[in-house]
Amino acid sequence: MVLLNNLLLFGVSQRNAINQILRYASKNRLPEGLKEQMLAHMQLKFKTAELQQEEVLEDLPKAIRSSIALHLFHGVVASTYLFKGVSEDLLTQLVNALCSP
Secondary structure, three states: OHHHHHHHHHHHHHHHHHHHHHHHHHHOOOOHHHHHHHHHHHHHHHHHHHHHHHHHHHHOOHHHHHHHHHHHHHHHHHHOHHHOOOOHHHHHHHHHHHHOO
16 A cells, blocks of 8 residues: 555656746746756656666565556456456456556
């Protein structure tokens, strides 16, 4: 549960950080090149953190990764028109196939 919360917070914090940079650059009338450098630095920082999260997920046993994938994506796949009425077993297999490396 903590890992899932961290993943959700990661997206929110990334968006907040980018918005803060844009507001700061606008407020202080920074040149476009400097604003782009600031954004590039922030994107690199988040990409690095994202890679670390992927490593954490890769280190987990397959059963736990499967449970995470089911929790995150089962509802989306089940509500898709193409898969309405499909058995739970097939939905589980689809989600696992979509999320496996």
